[in-house]
Structures are given as structure tokens and as C-alpha cells.
Amino acid sequence: MSDIYGKLFTKEEAxxxxxxxxxxxxMNSGEVRNLIxxxxxxxxxxxxxxxxxxxNNNRQVIYGTFDVQSTDVFHNISASVLNDLLLQGGQDITKFQMRGEIxxxxxxxxxxxxxxxxPPYC
Structure with a gap:
């Protein structure tokens, strides 16, 4: 069984x-679905x-332009949890955010x- 990365919260809880x-x-949520x-x-x-x-899960760029190095740290999320977010949120726009360092x-x-x-959880 693979690890699940990500958890859903209400906006108020977050x-x-x-x-x-x-x-x-x-980003348009349809585009997010294409990324998934x-x-x-x-x-x-x-x-x-x-x-x-x-x-993507092979650390290849699927959106944007960037020369990825093995030491570059990215935020890893399970696609199933991201899909759940889109289903529960139900909106046409998805926002990618920083909350300080989060x-x-x-x-x-x-x-x-x-x-x-x-890395390290890849």
C-alpha cells in the first residue's frame, strides 16, 4: 500500500x-484535473x-518551466486527495497558496x- 500525502480541511480550520x-x-480546476x-x-x-x-511522480515537469535538480524540494501530494479536494470544493477555480512556510x-x-x-518522501 502506498503512502497518502495530504489531508482536507475546511477553509475555517485551515x-x-x-x-x-x-x-x-x-488555476482553472479543469486544468488541475488534467494534471492529475x-x-x-x-x-x-x-x-x-x-x-x-x-x-509528475517521476519528478518530470508537467506544468511550468523549470530545470529540476535532484535536491530541489517539492510539495508531494497524493493525486487521489487532490481529486477529493476538487470534488468536495466543487468550484471552477483552484488556488495554490502559501501560508507562511506552509x-x-x-x-x-x-x-x-x-x-x-x-525529497525525501518521493
Whole structure:
């Protein structure tokens, strides 16, 4: 059985637990679904110079432009949990956020937190 990375919270719980959003980029939820299709097991995210970079489970770039090094740390999330976020949130826009040092993804009133760093959890 593979590890599950990520946990869903209400927006209110996320604000209370992890603090306010300090940086945010948004993407059409249909595009997020396409990213999940491109990496159905796990998907990794990182902001680089205020741009979102997304990797598949083989650490290959599937969104954005970035020369990935083996030491670059990305936020690793299970694609199934990201899909659950889209289903529960139900909105056409998904927001990728930083809450200080914490990475989160928001759709509607649902927020995904608890990504794992890759490396080492790849």
C-alpha cells in the first residue's frame, strides 16, 4: 500500500490551524484535473519566482518551466486527495497558496494541507 500525502480541511480550520494565506495563484480546476491525469499517483508542486511548477511522480515537469535538480524540494501530494479536494470544493477555480512556510491548495471552502517534502518522501 502506498503512502497518502495530504489531508482536507475546511477553509475555517485551515485558517485557524495554518494561518492566513500569504501568497496565492489560481488555476482553472479543469486544468488541475488534467494534471492529475498526467500523474495519477502523486503530484508535486513548488513556487519558483512566484510561478507554479508541477511535477509528475517521476519528478518530470508537467506544468511550468523549470530545470529540476535532484535536491530541489517539492510539495508531494497524493493525486487521489487532490481529486477529493476538487470534488468536495466543487468550484471552477483552484488556488495554490502559501501560508507562511506552509503550502496549501484551496477549492471552494475546502483546503488541502499536509503535503510531504520530496525529497525525501518521493
Amino acid at each position: 485558517e485557524r490551524e495554518f494561518g492566513p494565506v500569504t501568497f496565492s495563484l489560481q 491525469s498526467a500523474s495519477p499517483e502523486k503530484i508535486m508542486f513548488k513556487f519558483v519566482d512566484d510561478n507554479l511548477i508541477v511535477l 503550502f496549501s491548495i484551496e477549492n471552494g471552502l475546502t483546503v488541502l494541507e499536509y503535503s510531504e517534502p520530496c
